Amino acid sequence: MVGLVLISHSLTLAREVAELTRALAPVPAPVAPVGGNPDGGYGTDPDRVREAVRAVDRGDGVVLLADLGSSVLTAKLLVEELGDPSVVLADAPLVEGAVAASVMAGAGAPLAEVVAAAEQARAGKL
Amino acid sequence: MDTRFFAAWLEECARVVHEQRDYLTRLDAAIGDADHGTNLDRGFTGIRQALAEHTPPTPGALLALAGTTLVRKVGGASGPLYGSALRQMGKALGDAETIGLAELADALETALQAVRRLGGAEVGDKTMVDALSPACAALRLAVAEGIKPQEALSRAADAADQGAKDTISMQARKGRASYLGPRSIGHQDPGATSTALILAALRDVAVAWAES
Ligand SMILES: Nc1ncnc2c1ncn2[C@@H]1O[C@H](COP(=O)(O)OP(=O)(O)O)[C@@H](O)[C@H]1O
Ligand SMILES: [Mg+2]
Numbered sequence: 359m360v361g362l363v364l365i366s367h368s369l370t371l372a373r374e375v376a377e378l379t380r381a382l383a384p385v386p387a388p389v390a391p392v393g394g395n396p397d398g399g400y401g402t403d404p405d406r407v408r409e410a411v412r413a414v415d416r417g418d419g420v421v422l423l424a425d426l427g428s429s430v431l432t433a434k435l436l437v438e439e440l441g442d443p444s445v446v447l448a449d450a451p452l453v454e455g456a457v458a459a460s461v462m463a464g465a466g467a468p469l470a471e472v473v474a475a476a477e478q479a480r481a482g483k484l
Numbered sequence: 485m486d487t488r489f490f491a492a493w494l495e496e497c498a499r500v501v502h503e504q505r506d507y508l509t510r511l512d513a514a515i516g517d518a519d520h521g522t523n524l525d526r527g528f529t530g531i532r533q534a535l536a537e538h539t540p541p542t543p544g545a546l547l548a549l550a551g552t553t554l555v556r557k558v559g560g561a562s563g564p565l566y567g568s569a570l571r572q573m574g575k576a577l578g579d580a581e582t583i584g585l586a587e588l589a590d591a592l593e594t595a596l597q598a599v600r601r602l603g604g605a606e607v608g609d610k611t612m613v614d615a616l617s618p619a620c621a622a623l624r625l626a627v628a629e630g631i632k633p634q635e636a637l638s639r640a641a642d643a644a645d646q647g648a649k650d651t652i653s654m655q656a657r658k659g660r661a662s663y664l665g666p667r668s669i670g671h672q673d674p675g676a677t678s679t680a681l682i683l684a685a686l687r688d689v690a691v692a693w694a695e696s
Contacts, residue, residue, distance in 0.1 A: 395559025397526065399519065404556050404564070427660055431564040431602055435555065 360463040360472045361388040361414025364456050365407055365424040365433055367400040369393030375453055379460035387463030388414040389456075395428075402428040407436055411445060419444040419469030421459055421476060425452045446473050454479035485583045485633070489693055490543045491535060494550050496685040498528035504681055511674040515661035520674040523560040527567075530557035543583050548574030561659055562675055565603050565612065569595035585633045589623040592640075596620050603658060610654040610661060610668060612675035615647035619683050634690040641680070641687040648676040 362379070366372035372391035380386040390410035395401030411420050422437065424430040424447065433447045446469065448455055455476035462475040501508070501524045508521035530553045540546045547570045555567030576591040577583055583591075596616045605611040622643035626636030649672065656668035659675070 395519075395523070395526075396557055397559065399522075399559070400517070401519065401523070401559035402563070403559060427561040428559065428563060431561050432555075435564045435568060435602060 359387055359416050359466065360418050360459075360469050361390070361411075361416055361420045362456060362459055362463060363407065363410045363414060363420060363422045363433075364389060364391045364452065365402065365410075365422060365429040366391070366393040366452060367402070367425060367427075367429060371425075375456050378453070379456050382457050383460045383464045385464035387460045388416060389460060390414045402432040404432050404436060407432055411436070411440075419446070419472070421463070421469070421472050422447045423450055423452050423455045423459065423476060444469060448473050448476040450476040450479055485543065485585075485588065485690075485693070486581060487539065487541065487543050487546055489689065490546050490583075491539060492693070493686050493689045494528070494531050494535065494546070496689050497682050498532050500681050500685050501525055501528045501678065504678075508674050508678055508681075511672055511677055514671045515656065515664055515668050516674060517660055519560055520562060520678065523558045523562055524566075524678055527554040527558035527563060530554070542577070542579050542581055544574045544577035544579055546574070547571070547577065550574075561603070562612070562678070565599050565675075568598045568602055569616075572598040585623075585636055586627050589620070589627045589636075592616075592623060593620050605658040608654060609658045610651045610656040610673045610676070611658050612673070612679045614651050614654070614673065615644040615676040615679035615683070618647040619644040619679070632694075634687070634694045637683075637687040637690045641683045644676075644680040644683040648672060648680040651676045 364372045364375050372393040376389045376391040390413045392406045392410045396403045422433045424433045437447045458479035459472050459476040462472045505521035505525045512520035531550045534553045551567045551570030573591040573595045576594040605613045607617050619640040623640040651673040656662040661668045
C-alpha cells in the first residue's frame with residue numbers, strides 16, 4: 359500500500375488531517391503527520407519529514423503532501439536528495455489531497471494513481 | 485582562501501545573525517510571520533556547534549556541512565534555500581584546499597542557481613534572490629577586472645545591500661509576503677536583508693584576512 363506523509367507548519371493540524379483521512383477512507387492508508395520547526399514552533403523539521411517517509415514506506419511508494427512555504431521547500435529538497443522515483447511530492451492542497459490520496463491508497467491503487475488523485479483534488483469544488 | 489577563512493566567515497555570520505536577530509524578525513513581522521531572525525539564529529548556532537565538534541578538512545566540505553546544518557535547523561523557508569545554496573557552493577568548490585576569487589565567484593553563482601531552482605523566484609520577486617543576484621554580478625565583474633579579493637568582496641557586499649534596499653519598492657511574488665499582494669510594498673524583505681548581512685560578513689572576514 360502507498361504511504362502518505364502530511365507536512366504542515368503545525369503538528370496539531372497535520373495530526374488532525376491524518377485523523378480525518380483515517381475516518382473518511384473505507385480502508386485507511388499508512389499516514390504519518392509531521393509539523394513544527396525543530397524548536398516546536400510553526401515551521402518544518404526536515405529530520406522528522408525524513409523519518410516519516412521511512413515510517414510509512416511499505417515498499418509501494420510514498421506520497422508527500424505539504425501546506426505552505428517551508429513545508430513545500432523542505433519536501434521538494436528531500437525528494438530531490440532521495441532521488442527515489444517511488445517518493446513523490448504531490449502538487450495538491452493538504453486536506454483535500456490527503457483525503458483523496460488516502461482513499462486511493464487504501465483501495466490498493468499504485469503510486470501514480472494516488473498522486474493523480476491528490477492532484478485532481480484541487481479543482482472543481484464549485 | 486582556505487578552510488580557516490571559510491570557518492571564520494561562518495563564525496562571523498553566526499555572530500552577526502545573532503546580533504541582528506531581532507531586526508530580522510521585525511522585518512519578517514511586517515510582511516511575514518516574525519521568525520526570520522529566530523530561524524537563522526537557530527541555524528547558525530547549529531553550524532557553530534557542528535564545527536566545534538568537527539571541522540571538515542576543505543572549504544568545500546565545510547560549506548557542505550554548514551548547508552546541511554541550515555537545512556536541518558532553520559525550520560523556515562530560508563532553511564532549505566540557504567542550506568542548498570551553501571551545499572551547492574561546497575560542491576562547486578570540490579576538494580581544493582585553497583580557493584581563489586574566481587572560484588569563489590563561480591561558487592556564489594552556483595548558490596544563486598540553487599536558490600532560484602528550489603524556490604522558483606526571479607529577480608524582482610522581493611526575496612533573497614534580489615540581494616544575491618546583484619552580488620554575484622558585482623563579484624563576477626570584479627573578477628574580470630582583476631581586482632583584489634577584499635575590494636571585490638566589498639563591491640559584492642555593497643551590491644547585496646543595495647539589492648536588499650531595492651526590495652522596499654517591490655511587490656512580493658514568492659514566499660509568505662506574497663499573500664499581502666500590493667500591501668507588501670514599502671517593506672524591506674527579511675531574506676534579502678540577511679543575504680546582505682552574510683555578504684557583509686564575507687567582506688569583513690576578507691578585509692581582516694588581508695590585514696593579517
Ligand atoms: N520561494 C522563495 N524563493 C526565494 N526566497 C524565498 C522564497 N520564499 C521565501 N523566501 C525568502 O525567505 C525569507 C523568509 O524566511 P523565513 O522567515 O526564515 O521563512 P518562512 O517564510 O518560512 O517563515 C523571505 O524574506 C524571502 O527572502
Ligand atoms: Mg518567516
